[in-house]
Amino acid sequence: MADAASEELRADVLVVGAGPSGLMLAVCLAKLGVDVMIVDGKDGPTRESRALGVQARSMELYEQLGLVDRVLAERAPATGIVPGAGHRAFGRVEFRGIGKGISPYTEITVFEQSRNERLLVDALAESGREVRWRHRLERLEIVPGARADAASVIATLDGPDGATTVRARYCVGADGSHSAVRESLGIPFEGVTNAYTFYIVDAADVTGLVDESINMRFTEHHFLLAFPMGSGRVRLLGVVRDVDLDDAGRLPEQNVRSLVRHEFGVEYSEASWFTTYRVSHRLAARFRDGPCFIVGDAAHIHSPVGAQGMNTGLQEAHNLACALADVIVGGMPDRRLDRYEVERRPVGRTLVATTDRLFGQVTSESRFARFVRGRALPRLGPVVLLLLPRVLGGRIFGYVSQTRIHYRMSPRDAGRRDPVVGRRLQWTGSNYDVLRSMAWQVHGYGVYEPEVQAIADSLGLEAHAFPPDPFGRLDPSLVYLVRPDGFVAAAASAIAVPGGPPAFREQLAG
Template sequence: MTAPAAGTGDARTVLVVGAGPVGLTAVCELVRQGARVRLVDALPEPTDQSRAVVVHPRTQEHLAAMGVLDRLEARALAITALELRAGREATLRVHATTAEVDSRFPRILDLAQPETEAFLTALAGELGITVERGTSLDGLDQDDDGVTVTLTSPTGTTRHRYGWVVGTDGGHSRVRAAVGTRLEGVFSGRHFLFADVAAEGAPSADTIRMYLHPDGIGGAFPMPGGRLRLLFLVGAPAPGARPTLEQTQRLVAERMGGAWRLDDPRWLTYFEVHHGQVPQYRSGRVLLAGDAAHVHSPAAGQGMNTGVQDAVNLAWKLALVSTGRAAPELLDTYQAERHPVGARVVRLTSTLTDVMSADGTLAHLRDLALSVLGHVPAAGEQLVSAMTETTIAYRGSPAVTGLAGGRRHASPGDHAPDVPGLITADGAQAWIGDLLRRPGFLLLTTTGDPAVLDRLRSALGALGSVVPVVATAAGAPADALVDPAGAVAHRYGTGAAGLALIRPDGYVGYLSAGSDDRAVTEYLTDLLHVQPQPA
């Protein structure tokens, strides 16, 4: 056997394995936050299967900070309602645009995964990263100083040395196998038929519809161009069997009462639901995200969204560590924050699948409960908030601290709330979320004391930017947010002289009713293991 050829490598570079939405997000965020990155993928070409079609509000917030949301929403279909139907009538209908969906983007976007990947690939290219396709990871060895990987590409097999490896290579992750960990959970059970089809005569395209039928659930997810993503619970298919358009058309008629004419199938497949999660997202210098770390039912469209948010949480931390601005202990907070989220998603999607797949007496009780919920708007709104992932928070994380808000205002670990009514010093509309397009931390402060502002800027240094929040534009610094109604002070609980330190992933790291620069330094050094950089 010929030994792998010696290859190039850089112990300061992060190798990302897997160029789906999760890997592409990780790469873009790593580069935006200052890291060196290489991206490889075993597939010779991007997938042409529609796969994940749902982009939830919290993911849209991250995409907006990355500067790519406007491109995606120009091609996507906006979904503003969710219906559950038992029979021909809507048992429960909830609008995603309610106040309970606490986001600047209170809608769901539906778009086929290849298009989402194309936008992220274009952004990666603008950041100087090219996907190296047809390149697979065949093994890795790590020590205290780095990771040696074996990669096979069309030009041969080589060994390379990197500082860190991120596995975003899906449910059959080679990275996961190489570090000797595995998914723990349930790996057999219900089977679904998926179809991506054109649908003539389908109902309005602003609503996701789930049909509760005695023979099994059905789901209809509108997509751009008059297409539908359909799913149906089915019996276990025979080995090697493939679904057909005729079978799909029959299921639409039987379970949805739909006279829609299906055509042009771009994707027809069977899918067996698995539920599992790795015990540790970090194994030394190797980290897992997305389906490499957790797999679950496609119910509620959580998969890609959870993976993208894994990547956003990890990327800013790994960027600081890989560039020597923070100690590796910071990466332990990735496990602390994201593993519980993954576990909740596995439980939620498993429960939803069980509830929607119930039969007999249990199905009757389910339909009765949904009918009751249909008359309790708050309950339906809370369900949508959970499904759209806007309730995700890291309260209690070792990477957050400060003034607790409860229900009165934001708390450390919450996603930084955006508030309407803000303007720039020159009168243009402004959003806190848009300020996150700047790399690094964002420190909002309601103090107007120039000396305090200087000390805060010195404490944060090159790790981010300090933005004063003022009541009037008269005499305001050019980089200030003007907040005539005091909405920021109220929503964040900072009062007239406090501060909110927002992490690069958009979550509140430190919150205070005062503006003590020493407390900011202590948060960065003691909790995040970061050394502030001179501006």
């Protein structure tokens, strides 16, 4: 609310940037009872389609926020992936098959960035808040506090009515790859820019591809990814070499049209959006600086191969919002916020390294890479396609869907990867509805309900007793401490002890 005497606005959290990450952060904070203000220099949500794929883990977040039905009503489903060589597809992998039992959302949901943003803007409005559009960050100052954890920020914004000052306890930069927040903090953004030119075409009346599927095609010198967008539209995405550019070093849309027709047998009538850019792979040196944080493209950028970028930003925002609410509303110590960088920066580092390596492999001009793409793949691809889903199907789905992410919940976790603790709660078919409260909870699966209730009561938490896990992953002799973000923070014996299990108390202490 505004302070009339000083003409200064105040908030618990100032979010700079109203793309998918910033909006997810603001929606979650509002739901969790945090006084949040979100600003953006644009005049409204993105109009271009931009990022497309919403992975299973992000769909689970939308379910937790009560928004998933809106996504499902407007999405274009991608039910499988169809690889191929040149003009020919050589098989199909069904997402439903390899994702069975892992998540209720076994497809890649094609729901373009502009729609994600409108969905979240509407959800924010329903919470009684709105984005302050046309407010650009001009200056950010960290104000030291009496304690190291009591610093705050003062932000100067340039708005339609002149300068505005905002004082906030915390500030989050969700303002993209050229983040003013990150640059104000002097956080290095190290990495490389690829030499090749990427193109994106949102095309209509496309022929030569398998419908309702992600098509992936290779030739000796090129690759093509195609995503269904619904209403007869398809996203075409690929890389071109210098020889494909015109004399001025540019890539006209007509050149792309000719290239995809010649290399892949794909034709289309018109393009509703066409853009080119150079791909960068960069990771911020840190995700937190005192009372300031960065999320999404402000923290990492990479190739769009794999449809991971927007999803990673949404999940970072969700993670950080829950941590901020634990401190601001729940009264946990400020050190609880250190977990954001500890948990999320390794995910960003792995993502950047993986996409960089994958992008390098599919664009390499080495003799071996050309041989694989041009000769080996057409012959061996159908065989590999038969074997790979059977051997690694669930693991592949877990990586792509971002349901395999693992956090170290305690220093004692070093050197071991628990199959449950540190991961998002395993889906059993009936246990995700209770996560909508976004509260700390105690869960038991096949545990006597009064025991679950007694342990939860001793800690002042919600209790939820479920039937045994039909997939056998959740131990019926244990109870699990589940965080508001849906991750399992600890496990303990299902025997009540005074004050609750020590591992639970440790996590609740921040």
